[in-house]
């Protein structure tokens with residue numbers, strides 16, 4: 001395993017108007033580890049992933065990767081951060097292959113190679129046969145797998161996944177967790193927000209949230 005940089009959150013807070021959605025988040029998200037974020041609906045998991053990954057500007061504190069703030073002033077994530085979002089963010093009129101390929105093309109990969117790598121990523125998620133289908137024709141679980149393929153295909157140093165298995169059957173969920181484990185093993189920071197105790201158990205570290213704050217210290221599991 002080649003460990004990469006840690007995603008460091010220091011005094012991180014996020015407010016909408018005067019309402020705090022996140023407060024006082026201090027957390028190291030290390031390379032080579034899978035970290036679960038749990039907490040009831042509305043506890044702040046999605047907001048934390050968004051601020052940590054540079055989609056939202058922190059109201060207080062910092063989120064840094066290798067010393068550089070993840071917020072780059074625009075809300076566009078840095079190329080070294082890949083997201084699986086709850087509302088997948090796929091482009092409806094594009095095919096599944098094009099949605100995955102575009103993540104690589106945006107990072108400078110030539111179209112032919114990007115398409116080939118997109119097909120391989122879709123195959124890893126067992127949706128190779130859907131490559132040519134427009135995503136608006138896909139089921140919830142199929143969409144989720146395309147969104148995961150799009151995040152995995154770029155082999156980013158950081159993978160932030162919001163409820164990545166919520167639409168999946170147990171077998172497919174296990175396959176996705178194995179793929180996320182492989183990302184951690186190649187040295188990525190992998191963070192998974194989840195309501196599923198089995199998914200949290202499959203992670204190395206576990207942090208619970210309530211009302212925009214982290215609860216007691218996370219659990220570390222030796223692997």
Ligand SMILES: Nc1ncnc2c1ncn2[C@@H]1O[C@H](COP(=O)(O)OP(=O)(O)OP(=O)(O)O)[C@@H](O)[C@H]1O
Pocket residue numbers: 016021039040041042043044045046047048
């Ligand atoms: N842009 C926004 N403006 C105002 N409030 C927001 C905004 N985004 C989120 N919230 C509120 O922030 C709180 C945290 O939401 P968040 O989506 O981070 O929770 P979550 O733990 O991911 O929930 P779930 O498990 O349902 O996905 C909620 O009370 C939500 O209503």
